[in-house]
Amino acid sequence: MNKYICVKEAFEYIYIGHGQKKISLDELRDLQEYLEKTIPANKNALDIKHNKFRFINYVGIISINNFTIEIIPKISLSNDEKQDKKILLDMLSKCSDIELSIDNSIDSNIEKCNLIELIANKYLDSLIKELNKGNFHDYINKEENIKVVRGKIMFNKHIKKNNFKKGKIFCSYDEYSDDNLLNQTFKLACIKILNKVQDIKLKNKTKKSLSILGNVSNESKSNEIINNIKLNNQNKRFSNVLQLAKFILLNLANENSSGSKNGFSMLFEMNDLFEKYIGKIVQMLCCKNNKKAITQDKRNYLLIDTKNNKKSFNLKPDIVIEDNNIPFMIIDTKWKAVEYNSKSSYQVSDIYQMYAYANAYKQVKKVILLYPSLGEEKEYPSWKLINDDNKFIEVKTVRLDSYKNTVNDLEKIIYD
The missing domain is CATH 3.40.1350 (Trna Endonuclease; Chain: A, domain 1)
Structure with missing residues (x-):
């Protein structure tokens, strides 16, 4: 059974021991090893005392083997965990230019879902809504050996590839296809989600999205390529979906913690998040x-x-x-x-x-x-x-x- 612990950053300790809300020494070592690989060397995420520790400077979620820890900021003045999660989502929304408004679907799930599940649910609902209107198609350039001439013949490559082959011609042509960069990005975000969530309904939504994107390839993309995806008049309806997909792909880390042990995380440094959030609001106020x-x-x-x-x-x-x-x-x-x-x-x-x-x-x-x-x-x-x-x-x-x-x-x- 997966162990789940939710704590407030810098305010609440996790105790070392055995039990549903405690961490064993072996689990603490796994956690330390994982964090060494996923956060910068000059940063510190753990404050360890005798028989207890707390998270400092970072909020988000981290999952290793059979335990998951969600770290939320101490924001509300009434110690309201649900409100703290809402405000964290709002801060992430403002700082990342993504639409994470607290609508009925998020509000009803905020207590029983962790941060990744809330964001994934918003992404999948938005994605399915747009895909139900039709997949985005675009002209994709292809170069391959085929039996009939299509587009233009690439003579240099044709000679190199087909010097000893008969019946094939190396051509370059444009194909109107849904196997384009935008849909590939959506599919990669779905694949990343699928192995990170436990909720059955969420898994089924992910599988439904992957089924609709069945003809789309799933080759990994660099962060630079993902960041530089641009929309046009033909696909601007996917704007919010793309921002959510980028957010998931760029922030959901998946690393080996030690040996064969696997972990994943979505962590945010609170100093940076607080600074960016305040900066966005001050810029808005000044502009007005x-x-x-x-x-x-x-x-x-x-x-x-x-x-x-x-x-x-x-x-x-x-x-x-x-x-x-x-x-x-x-x-x-x-x-x-x-x-x-x-x-x-x-x-x-x-x-x-x-x-x-x-x-x-x-x-x-x-x-x-x-x-x-x-x-x-x-x-x-x-x-x-x-x-x-x-x-x-x-x-x-x-x-x-x-x-x-x-x-x-x-x-x-x-x-x-």
Whole structure:
């Protein structure tokens, strides 16, 4: 029987032992080996204590052999697991430009389905809906040895291939076919899903989709090819389906954990996800108010090398907000809990970094350290620069328990 455990990132521990909600030492070793192969070497996903461990920095799902762990962010203020999953899906949707709106089908399944199953269900429903209208066909160029002339004869290849053969001609021709790159991508996403889900209804949906795509080949494609697929007027109805297929193929990792042991995962670094989510909303708010928000701005440097007079130590604040091309605010996101006057809440190095931003961006008036709100609203620190009474470094929080609250909080931070 597959063991399933759901925990909140950085807040809940998994205990080492035997039982449905515990992990054995062997399982923990398998988990560590798998993570070493699937996340960057300079990143850390586990915080291991005596007889327990927790996930830090990463959310998503990981499955190895007979156990599956789902890690969700601590977002809702009422410890609502269902709400946390909803908001995670919304964050992924906004950051990946895919349609993962919480409709009735997702809302009714969110408690009994894991992250992969929810996304797969949305993808398969969208795919089947479009395939029922008809498979997409396109002209595909083929080159092969055939018995009759079709298209044009490739003379150089014909001579090379058929020097000692009679009755065949090497031709290049266009064939109107559903075995095209778009449908191949859809099929690859279905195949990847099929071996990753346990739900019978979901497996049957996947098999139905594969049956409709029966004439389509399933050769693997590189991430670059998948990323560069473009739609036109003939196939734009598949736009949302394609974004979901890309999301599944590019994020669903499938690696050997150790020896013959197999695992798969869909993990997201929360620092990056939080930064991208806030960046998307700030850009939307600025666009509505004739302002401009630049993410990962690289225009300024900290120092100049005296030997070659070249700029050194590029500063890259998360978000720079401009009015008429003049920067007036910087927002830097930090995914961690913050409490007023608590030394453990914010690192001194973060304040030094904000000070560097304030000095490098001469016209900026406010530099904001932005944290997620995980409790009641409080008054957070605000510092004025010693040599400039018009520049401030401030700590702010933003609610993530609903998209509306996030937008409202950011609007107040930017415009109040």
